[in-house]
Amino acid sequence: MSTVIPTxxxxxxxxxxxxxxxxxxxxxxxxxxxxxxxxxxxxxxxGFFISLFISxxxxxxxxxxxxxxxxxxxxxxxxVFTVMAIVLTLIPIVSIIATVVSKxxxxxxxxxxxxxxxxxxxxxxxxxxxxxxxxxxTIIMVGGALIISFPIGVLTALYLTEIRGSLTRPIRFLVQAxxxxxxxxxxxFILSSLVYPVTNxxxxxxxxxxLTILMIPTxxxxxxxxxxxxxxxxxxxxVALGGTQWRxxxxxxxxxxxxxxxxAIILGVARIIGETAPLLLVSGGGDSVNLNPAEGAMGSLxxxxxxxxxxxxxxxxxxxxxxxxxxxxxFIFILFGxxxxxxxxxxx
Amino acid sequence: xxLDAPARVVPVPRxxxxxxxxxxxxxxxVVTIGGMASLAILGLIALFLxxxxxxxxxxxxxxxxTGSTWEVTTDETGNIVQSTFGIGAMxxxxxxxxxxxxxxxxxxxxxxxxxxTFYANGRIKKFLISVIDLMAAFPSLLFGFWGFFIFMSSxxxxxxxxxxxxxFIPIFDVPTPIFERSxxxxxxxxxxxxxxxxxxxxxxxxxxxxxDRIQAAYALGATKLAMIRSVVIPFGRGGIIxxxxxxxxxxxxETVAVYTVLNVVYQINWQVLFGAGGNVASLILLKFGEATxxxxxxxxAAGLILFALTLLVNAAADxxxxxxxxxxx
Numbered sequence: 001m002s003t004v005i006p007t008x009x010x011x012x013x014x015x016x017x018x019x020x021x022x023x024x025x026x027x028x029x030x031x032x033x034x035x036x037x038x039x040x041x042x043x044x045x046x047g048f049f050i051s052l053f054i055s056x057x058x059x060x061x062x063x064x065x066x067x068x069x070x071x072x073x074x075x076x077x078x079x080v081f082t083v084m085a086i087v088l089t090l091i092p093i094v095s096i097i098a099t100v101v102s103k104x105x106x107x108x109x110x111x112x113x114x115x116x117x118x119x120x121x122x123x124x125x126x127x128x129x130x131x132x133x134x135x136x137x138t139i140i141m142v143g144g145a146l147i148i149s150f151p152i153g154v155l156t157a158l159y160l161t162e163i164r165g166s167l168t169r170p171i172r173f174l175v176q177a178x179x180x181x182x183x184x185x186x187x188x189f190i191l192s193s194l195v196y197p198v199t200n201x202x203x204x205x206x207x208x209x210x211l212t213i214l215m216i217p218t219x220x221x222x223x224x225x226x227x228x229x230x231x232x233x234x235x236x237x238x239v240a241l242g243g244t245q246w247r248x249x250x251x252x253x254x255x256x257x258x259x260x261x262x263x264a265i266i267l268g269v270a271r272i273i274g275e276t277a278p279l280l281l282v283s284g285g286g287d288s289v290n291l292n293p294a295e296g297a298m299g300s301l302x303x304x305x306x307x308x309x310x311x312x313x314x315x316x317x318x319x320x321x322x323x324x325x326x327x328x329x330x331f332i333f334i335l336f337g338x339x340x341x342x343x344x345x346x347x348x
Numbered sequence: 349x350x351l352d353a354p355a356r357v358v359p360v361p362r363x364x365x366x367x368x369x370x371x372x373x374x375x376x377x378v379v380t381i382g383g384m385a386s387l388a389i390l391g392l393i394a395l396f397l398x399x400x401x402x403x404x405x406x407x408x409x410x411x412x413x414t415g416s417t418w419e420v421t422t423d424e425t426g427n428i429v430q431s432t433f434g435i436g437a438m439x440x441x442x443x444x445x446x447x448x449x450x451x452x453x454x455x456x457x458x459x460x461x462x463x464x465t466f467y468a469n470g471r472i473k474k475f476l477i478s479v480i481d482l483m484a485a486f487p488s489l490l491f492g493f494w495g496f497f498i499f500m501s502s503x504x505x506x507x508x509x510x511x512x513x514x515x516f517i518p519i520f521d522v523p524t525p526i527f528e529r530s531x532x533x534x535x536x537x538x539x540x541x542x543x544x545x546x547x548x549x550x551x552x553x554x555x556x557x558x559x560d561r562i563q564a565a566y567a568l569g570a571t572k573l574a575m576i577r578s579v580v581i582p583f584g585r586g587g588i589i590x591x592x593x594x595x596x597x598x599x600x601x602e603t604v605a606v607y608t609v610l611n612v613v614y615q616i617n618w619q620v621l622f623g624a625g626g627n628v629a630s631l632i633l634l635k636f637g638e639a640t641x642x643x644x645x646x647x648x649a650a651g652l653i654l655f656a657l658t659l660l661v662n663a664a665a666d667x668x669x670x671x672x673x674x675x676x677x
Contacts (some may be wrong), residue, residue, distance in 0.1 A: 069676070074573050078576070081459050085455075085460045086458075088456050089543050093482075096490060096494045099656060158382070160383070163383070171384075177386075178389065182658055184632050186393075189396055192397055216385065216386065216389070220386070244368070244371055246374070254413075270485045276487065302487065325490060
C-alpha cells in the first residue's frame with residue numbers, strides 16, 4: 001500500500017494565471033491612458049493620472065464582471081480605489097525627498113560644520129558660511145526641552161499605567177489635547193508668561209521651554225504605549241517578591257521598558273527638531289555661535305532655513321536653505337531609523 | 349534539661365494592612381503631580397493668554413470674531429489713536445483651508461488605511477507603514493517650502509482647470525485671474541500634511557475590528573467590499589470621524605506651511621481659487637514682527653481664540669474616537 005502525501009494547497013492565493021491577468025489589466029490601462037493623452041485634449045501628468053485611473057476602473061470592472069458577476073466587479077473597484085489612494089499618498093513623500101536631495105546637495109560643504117553666519121550673508125557664495133551656530137543652537141534647545149519634558153512625560157505615562165487613579169481618563173484626554181496645541185500658541189504662551197513679564201529678552205532657554213510644551217505629549221503617549229507593553233506578570237512578580245510599588249516600578253517596570261523609553265525620547269526629538277513657528281517668536285534667531293541658552297539670541301536649523309529662504313533670493317541663498325533642509329531631513333531619518341530599530345527589538 | 353534554655357521569642361505578627369508604605373506614598377504623590385502637568389500647562393496657557401489678551405476681547409466685544417479689519421492708527425509720537433481688531437477674515441480663511449484639507453485628505457487617508465489593513469501584507473505593509481509614519485514626522489517647514497517651490501505650479505494648473513470648467517459655481521469663480529498662493533493650494537498642502545496622521549489613526553481603528561465579525565462576513569460569502577461595508581465601516585465610523593477631527597485641528601493650527609504657501613491678505617475671501625486668504629496662525633506670525641505692545645495683546649487674543657478652537661476640535665475628536673469608536677454598531 002502506498003501512502004499518498006497530499007501536496008499542500010493554498011486555494012486562497014491567486015494563481016500564476018490570475019497574477020498574469022492582473023498584470024495584463026494594469027499594462028492595458030497604462031496603454032489606454034497613454035493613448036488618451038496622445039489622442040484627446042487631456043495632457044500633462046494630471047491628465048495621464050486621471051485617464052489611467054478611469055481606464056483601470058473600467059478594465060477591472062469589465063473583466064471581473066465577465067468572469068464572476070457584478071459583486072466581484074464592484075469588489076475590484078474598491079481595490080483600484082485603495083491602491084490609487086496609497087499611490088497618491090506616496091507621490092508627495094517621494095517628491096519631497098527627491099526635491100530636498102537634488103536641491104540640497106549643492107548647499108553641502110565641509111565648512112558647514114565649522115563656520116557660522118556671523119560674517120556671511122545668505123547671498124554670499126556657499127563656502128563663505130556654515131550652519132555650526134544653527135546645529136549647536138538646535139542641539140542646545142532640543143536638549144534643554146528634552147531634560148524638562150522627559151521626566152514630566154514619563155511621570156504622566158506612569159500615572160496612566162501604574163497609578164490608574166480616578167483621573168486617568170481626563171488626563172489621557174488632556175495629553176491628547178495638548179498634542180493638538182498649535183505650535184504658534186506655544187510660542188505665544190512663553191512670550192506672555194515669561195518673556196514680557198520676567199526676562200524681557202529672547203533667548204535659547206525660552207525656545208527650549210516653548211519646545212517642551214510640544215514635546216511632552218509625544219513623550220507621554222509613546223511612553224504610555226511602551227509601559228502598557230510590559231506584561232502584568234512582571235509587575236506581579238515584583239510585588240510578590242516583597243517589593244513596594246515604588247521598588248517594582250523603579251527596579252522592574254522601568255528597566256524592562258528601557259528601549260521603549262529611548263524610543264519615546266527619539267520620537268519626541270523628531271517631533272520638535274523641525275519646529276519653526278515658536279522659535280521664530282521666542283528664540284531670537286542669531287547668526288553666530290552662542291552656547292549660553294540663558295542669554296542672547298540663539299540660532300537653530302529651522303531658523304537658518306527660514307532666513308535663507310525669506311531674506312535671500314539668489315541661487316546661493318536657495319542652495320543654502322535646501323542644504324539646511326537636507327541636514328534637517330537627515331537628522332529626522334536617522335532618528336526615525338533608530339526608533340524603528342529600537343522598537344523592532346523585543347521589549348523586556 | 350538545661351537550666352538556661354533561651355526563652356522562645358514569639359515574633360509579633362506583622363500588621364497586615366493595605367495602607368501603602370511611606371516610600372509608596374511619596375512615589376504616588378510625585379507621579380500624580382507629574383501626571384497633572386498637562387492639566388497645569390493647558391491651564392497656564394489659557395490663563396496667560398487671557399491675562400494679556402482679554403482686555404482686547406472686552407474692548408472689541410463680538411467684533412473681534414466677526415470683524416474683518418486689523419488697523420492701528422498712531423500719531424507722530426507713536427501713541428495709539430485708534431485701533432480696530434477683528435479676526436473674522438482670518439477665521440474664515442482658517443476654516444476654508446482646513447475644510448479643503450479635510451475634504452481632500454480624509455478620503456485618501458481612509459482608502460489608504462483600508463489598503464494597508466486589508467490588502468497589503470508582509471514586507472510591503474511594513475514598509476508602507478514606516479514610510480507613512482516617517483512622513484508624519486516631517487516638519488511643516490519642509491511641506492511649506494516644497495509646496496511653494498515644487499507643488500505650486502502643478503496646483504496652479506489644476507486651479508485653472510477647475511476655474512475653466514466649474515467657474516460658474518460661485519466659490520470657484522475668481523475676481524481677477526490670480527491663481528498662485530490661493531487657499532485652494534494651501535488646503536492641498538495641508539491635506540498632504542494630515543494624510544499620514546489620519547491614515548495611521550484610521551489604520552489603528554480598522555485593526556481593532558473584531559476578527560470574528562470579519563470572518564463571519566466572509567463565511568456568509570461576502571466579498572471584501574461587502575465585508576468592509578457591513579463590518580469595518582460601521583465599526584470604525586466614530587474613529588474615522590474622530591481621526592478627521594484630529595486632522596482638522598492640526599490643519600487649523602498650522603502656521604509655517606500656510607504662511608509660506610498662502611498669500612496672506614486681510615479680506616474675507618470665499619473664492620478658494622483666488623490668490624488671497626489667511627489663517628489665524630499665519631496672521632500672528634506676519635504681524636508679530638512689527639507689532640506695537642498693544643497690537644501684541646491683540647495677537648495674544650487671536651492666539652487665545654485659536655487655542656480654544658483647537659481644544660474644542662480635539663475634545664470632539666477624543667469623544668468620537670473613544671466613546672463611539674469602540675462601541676461598533
